[in-house]
Amino acid sequence: MGVDLGGILERREASLDELKGRRIAIDAYNTLYQFLTTIRQPDGTPLMDSKRRITSHLSGLFYRTANLLEKGVLPCYVFDGKPSELKRKTLEEREARKAQAEEALKKALEAGRIEEAAALSQRTVRMNKEMAAEAMHLLDLMGVPFVQAPSEGEAQCAVMASRGVVDAVGSQDYDALLFGAPQLYRNVTIAGKRKVPRRSIYVDVVPEEISLQENLARLGIDRKRLVWIALLAGTDFNSGVYGIGGKKGLKLVKEFDSFEAITEKLGEKAKGFDYAPVEELFLNPPYKEVSRDELRPKEMNRSELVAFMVDEHEFSRERVEGAISRAYKEPLDSNQASLKKWF
Numbered sequence: 001m002g003v004d005l006g007g008i009l010e011r012r013e014a015s016l017d018e019l020k021g022r023r024i025a026i027d028a029y030n031t032l033y034q035f036l037t038t039i040r041q042p043d044g045t046p047l048m049d050s051k052r053r054i055t056s057h058l059s060g061l062f063y064r065t066a067n068l069l070e071k072g073v074l075p076c077y078v079f080d081g082k083p084s085e086l087k088r089k090t091l092e093e094r095e096a097r098k099a100q101a102e103e104a105l106k107k108a109l110e111a112g113r114i115e116e117a118a119a120l121s122q123r124t125v126r127m128n129k130e131m132a133a134e135a136m137h138l139l140d141l142m143g144v145p146f147v148q149a150p151s152e153g154e155a156q157c158a159v160m161a162s163r164g165v166v167d168a169v170g171s172q173d174y175d176a177l178l179f180g181a182p183q184l185y186r187n188v189t190i191a192g193k194r195k196v197p198r199r200s201i202y203v204d205v206v207p208e209e210i211s212l213q214e215n216l217a218r219l220g221i222d223r224k225r226l227v228w229i230a231l232l233a234g235t236d237f238n239s240g241v242y243g244i245g246g247k248k249g250l251k252l253v254k255e256f257d258s259f260e261a262i263t264e265k266l267g268e269k270a271k272g273f274d275y276a277p278v279e280e281l282f283l284n285p286p287y288k289e290v291s292r293d294e295l296r297p298k299e300m301n302r303s304e305l306v307a308f309m310v311d312e313h314e315f316s317r318e319r320v321e322g323a324i325s326r327a328y329k330e331p332l333d334s335n336q337a338s339l340k341k342w343f
Contacts, residue, residue, distance in 0.1 A: 003230040005174040008246040009215050011208040014185065019168075019207075020072035023295065024188060025157035027171040028077040028146065029127055031189045032135055034172065035060025036125045038190070043114050044105070044121025049314045057131050058313060061138055062320070064189045066327040069144075075189075076166055076295045077139060077146040079132055080153040081286075086237035086278060098124050141305040143298040147290055155179040155285035165292050175235070177212050178227050178282045184210040225253040227282045228262065228275075237278045241270050300328055 039056040040046050046056040068075050083091065101123035108117040139146045149156035157169040158179035169181040170188035177184055186208040216222060221229075229249035234240025244252070244266075256262045259279070263270040302324065309315045 003174055003178070003233055003235045005177070005226075005230065005233070005246050008219065008229070008250055009174065009177075009210055010218065011186070011210050014207040014209040016068070016071045016073060016188070016207060018209075019185070019188075022167040023074045023076055023292075024068075024168050024170045024185065025147075025160050025166040026075045026077050026189065027154045027157055027169070027173070027176070028079045028135065029132070029153055030171050030173060031064075031077070032057045032061065032131065033125060033127055034190055035064075036127065036131075037122045040118070040121060042118065043109075044118035046121075049312075053313070054131070055313050055315070057127075057135060058138055058309070059315065060189070061135055062142070062309060062315075063323055065139070065142060065144055066323040068188070069327040073188075074297065075144060075170070076160075077135075077144065078153040078156045078160070079136065079146060079148050081148060081150045084151055084237060084281060086281060089239070090236045098126065138305075138308065140298075141301045141308055143300040145295040145297055147288065147295075149286075150288050151286040152179075155281075156287060157181065159285065159287045160290060165290055165295065174210075175230075175282075177210065177215075178223075178230050178235075179285055180212070180223065180283075182212050184212070186210070219250060221250070221253060224279075224283065227279055228253045228259055230282070231259070231275050231278055232262070235278065237281060238275070241266060241273070243269070300324070 035057045036046060036054070039060050046054045047059055049055055065075055101120050105117055105120040105124060108120055136146055147156060147160075152175075154169075154171055154173060154175050157166075157171065158176045158181035160166045161169050161176075161182055162180045168183040168185055169176045170185045172186055172190075174184070187205050188207055190205055212223070216226065219226075229246060231238060232241050232244040232249040232252065233246055252262050252265070256265065259275050263273050263275075305324065306317070306320060309320045310317045
């Protein structure tokens with residue numbers, strides 16, 4: 001998902017300890033999708049309770065959020081609103097790929113090819129309104145703030161960060177930089193040991209920090225030209241120009257002073273390229289006004305939180321109460337934190 005600018009952007013390894021005392025706007029759908037993809041049984045089946053309700057997203061959201069709170073980081077989750085009409089083609093293509101993967105998954109399971117089924121299952125993941133509502137309810141019980149964006153959640157995160165409402169953005173996608181996020185942290189909610197697909201080995205996934213201004217200065221461009229690079233490479237909102245990636249795009253945007261001049265240079269490959277609506281979306285995205293005070297956390301509702309996780313969805317009481325204890329107790333040393341510090 002999103003645009004791939006990894007080939008031209010410099011990243012710095014970070015740690016959750018560095019984020020202590022900071023408010024991070026996290027793209028909720030991006031994060032929940034990661035949990036639904038990775039938190040699964042060996043055969044690829046998602047976690048479920050006895051009523052066959054999927055709980056992978058709740059598991060990831062609860063334990064990872066508790067971990068962030070324990071580290072002294074306040075996550076502020078931002079949920080997608082109505083998708084831009086410019087994204088319709090991408091969404092339709094994704095749905096078609098999921099349908100193909102589901103058919104292949106069915107055949108793999110029938111043939112007993114468990115490893116293949118596990119890999120295919122990750123390509124069939126869907127986020128729905130019920131899952132989003134459950135996630136919001138869980139956050140409400142935890143006292144953790146969240147925001148409903150009017151459209152793209154990542155755009156809302158980025159504008160909040162650019163206006164100082166939060167300190168940075170947490171997302172796997174580079175789109176946040178195109179929307180103007182001054183600082184992007186990747187792997188915030190998935191840091192730790194992670195199994196390599198189809199291999200019996202694990203790798204360490206660490207947070208990465210990407211500074212927008214530092215990268216723009218190093219590349220010798222401004223944010224608009226970074227958007228141009230993304231438009232040429234292709235985004236969730238346009239298909240791009242065949243054969244143009246980050247490095248070729250960088251060369252082109254530094255050579256010409258307008259996007260029209262770039263498309264003229266590319267000739268037939270860029271014929272009919274209607275870039276203006278996508279450029280406008282990145283530079284001036286729909287945004288809901290939110291104040292820093294509105295993102296203050298609430299008191300955690302321990303009894304209802306335990307009831308929701310343990311009694312309703314059958315998570316381990318010992319693990320749930322242990323996570324609550326670590327995340328919310330009064331600080332005894334520099335590595336422990338409580339939501340009370342944010343009031």
